[in-house]
Ligand code: SF4
């Protein structure tokens with residue numbers, strides 16, 4: 044799928060997720076599948092939790108023991124290829140996703156949840172919108188997503 048239409052299939056997506064036992068805390072998922080010369084995720088992580096190594100073309104590997112879910116790498120990834128996910132309970136997962144479109148969502152709003160093929164799959168609740176002075180283009184949007192879509196949800200779209 045990735046090579047034909049640019050959309051990773053579920054098996055490939057799952058290779059980027061940790062074992063479910065780790066998901067009780069927020070963790071960074073790097074959806075970087077190709078070998079590309081890029082490493083700001085690794086160099087920006089204050090906890091040394093993303094490994095790329097000597098060859099800058101190597102796809103990043105997250106050390107889920109070290110990752111705190113702080114979200115710094117999300118702001119620093121030029122490809123918007125990182126998000127934070129946490130399994131809250133048997134009903135919901137919490138995501139923190141990068142978002143650069145405007146207008147930004149507002150806390151408390153319901154937006155559409157979208158999968159990697161650009162299809163609307165569910166409704167999601169906007170819990171928080173964060174912008175920093177240093178990263179005023181990329182907002183971090185905290186979203187509550189039904190747990191069944193934990194491997195499908197990737198971004199939001201305003202409901203029309
Ligand atoms: S979320 Fe924070 S701790 Fe985890 S990999 Fe990203 S920068 Fe490092």
Ligand code: SF4
Nearest residue numbers: 075081083084120122
């Ligand atoms: S910064 Fe983003 S695009 Fe670059 S290697 Fe890391 S995850 Fe991939």
